[in-house]
Amino acid sequence: MPITLYDLAGANPDLRFSPYCWRTKLALKHKGLDYETIPWRFTDTAALAPSGQSKVPTLIDNGRWVHDSWSIALYLDETYPSKPKLFPDAQSRTLAKFLNSWCDWSVLPNSRALAVRNVFKIIHDKDKAHFRASREKALGVPLEQLGLDREAAHKTFVQGLKPADVTLADHAFLHGAEPGYGDYALFGTLLWPHTVCPEPVIVEDSHIGRWFARMMALNGGWVAACPTVRNLAAAK
Amino acid sequence: MPITLYDLAGANPDLRFSPYCWRTKLALKHKGLDYETIPWRFTDTAALAPSGQSKVPTLIDNGRWVHDSWSIALYLDETYPSKPKLFPDAQSRTLAKFLNSWCDWSVLPNSRALAVRNVFKIIHDKDKAHFRASREKALGVPLEQLGLDREAAHKTFVQGLKPADVTLADHAFLHGAEPGYGDYALFGTLLWPHTVCPEPVIVEDSHIGRWFARMMALNGGWVAACPTVRNLAAAK
Known part of the structure; x- marks a missing residue:
């Protein structure tokens, strides 16, 4: 039986944008493990009750519930040691852990001014009140005041x-x-603004832009085939 | 003949505080290479003329001049392959390079509000006009306005x-x-505020504080024996 992953989705169930769920999906691909995703919304907390918490990524593997992208990565290496390792040695693990934390403490905060208002636009109506209240409390400003100067926000993000x-x-x-895994942590984090922003956020002609293209091409280019707000708009 | 290293010094020649020179000294210790240092001041640019530039760390090894801490690290591994490697494989090199860049783009900028005014106090009189002019130009404020809120500056540094x-x-x-080398890059960077600040900057009771103590103890604890403004003041 494949692994089941609860994966954050927008109003359009095909729009998947959680930086943490991306890390888990990329880790599952690295391990070569079969999985299926269930589109999940912020307010679908009842579905996760057996896991004892209310956030995604959360997966079910042979009846076992595991949550939190970093814990899931460790779990996958421990449970499937014969599959390609996410952390082949102590150094790869410290590198991954550092990059994972750097993403959480630096890249994600620098992405908020680009992403948060756009996330609000694409989430399910039932999620909107919760999303607004929780983000405005955490960020201390109304959503409408976030990232008004798009150019400055993008400069901070790139810098x-x-x-x-x-x-x-x-x-x-x-x-x-x-x-x-450190590559997956950063790539997954960048897929957040990349998926929800009406304008591209990655500078193609940069070292990171060329790496982003290499990451997109991994495993048969499956990520490149995933919808963003830009290609959904173009398809209309 | 041992390697000769030009090493930034204060008015007191024993006070060595350059984050980049520290990286090089730590790299030389890792390699187990003999070296001697020449105390150097910001305005001693003539001494470095044969290197074609005006900054330290700059070293002379068998008549060859090499400068820039990262280039020096690569040079040492290339020139002394039988000595313990700084970069044993591609992954250790990317990890080191990332941490080195993170220090330059994040840790150093976050340390300025703590360190720069204190550096000004301890440098040689002949360096003061140059130091003030170059730093005020780069930072856009008079030195006296840097880090006035020490508590806020320390919070940003720790965060x-x-x-x-x-x-x-x-x-x-x-x-x-x-x-x-990534450990040396961060340790060397932190030795900058650690050496020049009248109050300790490292939070001892933290993971990084305990790592800092482990770094201090390496190679017979030679770094712990190097002067800071605090123990120079205590010795008076």
Whole structure:
């Protein structure tokens, strides 16, 4: 039986944008594990009750509930040691952990001014009140006041990616010659603004832009085939 | 003949505080290479003329001049391949490069409000006009206006270290079980405010504080024996 993953979705169930769910899907692909996703909305907390918490990614594997993208990554390596390892050694794990934390503490905060208002536009109506209340409480401003200066917000976002850009100047991936969990952490994080913003956020002609294209091409290019608000708009 | 390293010094030649020179000294220790340092001041640019530039770290190795801490690290591994490697594989190099860049783009900027005014106090009189002019131009404010709210500056500094702190919660070093160049990059960077600030900047009771103590203890604890403004003041 394949793994079941609750995956955050917009009003359109095909629009998947959670930076944390992306990390988990990329980890599952790396391991070569079969999985199916259930589109989940912020207010579908009852569905996750058996996991004892109310956030995604949450997966069910042979009746076992596991949540939190980092814990899931550790779980997958432990449970499926014969599949390609996410953390082959201590160094790959510290690198992944550092990049994962850097994404949470730096890249994600720098993406908010670009992404949050756009997330609000594409989520299910039933989620809107919850989303507005929780984000406005956390950020301390009305959603409408976020990222009004798109150019400044994009500059901060790009500038904040500098350590990765510099590293990728002479390495194919953040883990060296092959992608590792740290690459998935950053790629998954960037897929958040990439998926929900009406304008592209990744600067194609940059080291990180070329790495982003390489990440898109992994595993038969399945991520590139996933909808964004831009290609959904173009399809109309 | 040992390697000669030009090493930034204060008015007191024993006070060495450059975050980049620290990275190089830590790299030389890792390689187990003999070196001697020449105390150098910001305005001693003539001494570096043969290197074609005016900054430290700059070293002379068998008549060859090499500058820039990252270039020096690569040079040392290339020139002394039989000595312990700074970059044993591609992954350790990407990890080191990322951490090195993160220090330059995040940790150093977050340290300025704590360090820069204190650096001004301890440098040689002949350096003061140059230091003030160049820093005020770069930072856009008079030195006297930097870090006036010490508590806020320290909070920003500590908060910015979060990705490393989280990583060190379950790993001895940023490279895993043993220290690598990424550890030296961060340790060297932190030795800048650590050396020049009248109050300690590292929170001892934190993962990063315990890692800092482990770094201090490496190679017989030679760094712990180097002067800071605090122990120079205590010795008076």
